[in-house]
Amino acid sequence: MTGDTPDLADMRRDYEGRGLDTADLAASWPEQFDRWFADAVSAGLAEPNAMVLSTADAAGWPSSRTVLLKGIDDRGFVFYTNYESRKGAELRANPQAALLFPWFPMMRQVAIRGTVVEVDRVETETYFAGRPRPSQIAAWASPQSRVLPDRATLDERYAATERRFPAESAIPAPPHWGGLRVVPETVEFWQGRGGRLHDRLRYRRTDQGEWIIERLAP
Template identity: 60%
Template sequence: MNEHTHSGRELDPAVMREQYRTAGLDGSGLEDDPMDQFHRWFADAVAAQLYEPNAMVVSTADAQGRPSSRTVLLKGYDARGFVFYTNYTSRKAREIDVNPQVSLLFPWHPMARQVIVTGRAERVSAEETAEYFRSRPHGSRLGAWASAQSSVIGTREELERAYAELAARYPEGAEVPVPPHWGGFLVVPEAVEFWQGRPNRLHDRLRYVGEDGGKWRVERLAP
């Protein structure tokens, strides 16, 4: 065994188990539309005071099919789908440009719940981006300019120096323009799975699948 390998039983992921004893997910109680069902579960997550309930894992793939994942904050959802914001030169944005198929995962572990979304990402309008950008804290607006997201930089000091220069140019209270390389993506769902942990790993998995005419079919998946 490599000397750097952790061998203690308390660190062995193979023996880490939780017996989920939550209420089941009865298909008869589902909303007709997955966005309405998501709203119910999101409200539950907020009421349970989960840490950053709007945190989601966004998975993309490049033109060769090589995947990448990262945690992003959901910044809006409505009948259209799910919205998040990023630098359009970032890795995820570049991958979306060549392959708009993405996956979102909301990992609400304390509630033994997950929501898994698959769909297509498309850029939101400049107007929608500007409206959200103006609502961000001043420091976050400066950060959108300071960081060429996903690019290689030499030192932390380079990033902090760029931020300081922007802070001097746009002091607190000044209008910070929207960067042309920054904006939102709307993920239009094609399928949405609601996963509820149950005892003995017999979890409830109900998936909405989009059909013609804007209707949704719900199917139960084996755990």
């Protein structure tokens, strides 16, 4: 890629040359994701837990944004948000979503499609308690996705929330804020190859609830 540093170009060539075959895959998608995520962390990628979340409203209009993965197990991929935000409203109307991890320096992507459910409230409150205090205040102060007249309005809301929760007090999780879990139906691992003959291997849940592995044409 034009503009690559020597180290980045070397990394791309290295991963491009590895390829991906069914024999390379773990038995389950969570284990395979953990392997690739560990590779992304070891490679020093910036925010390897950043993922593109795509949703659609009741009329079918799509929207995408980047969110951060905060948990992953065999139940799915967890992120946190304001339930009253645009993404929250769209997921109430149409609880299906797609995720994409774009690990471009490694010539890798992971693409997920699935249904979305709220995480248990205790799980949300436990996570919220561990957030930095400014982020806790922001969760209360920001009417996410709503139109604001100016930046000063947001700053005033933040200051008012700081006064509401003195420094010595614990800040509870807002009732309109919490975790969402994308429960996957498909998890695709994409490895870039030369000549655009990329490797695409997909774990897919069957109607019987079993997982199978399929190779897709690039």
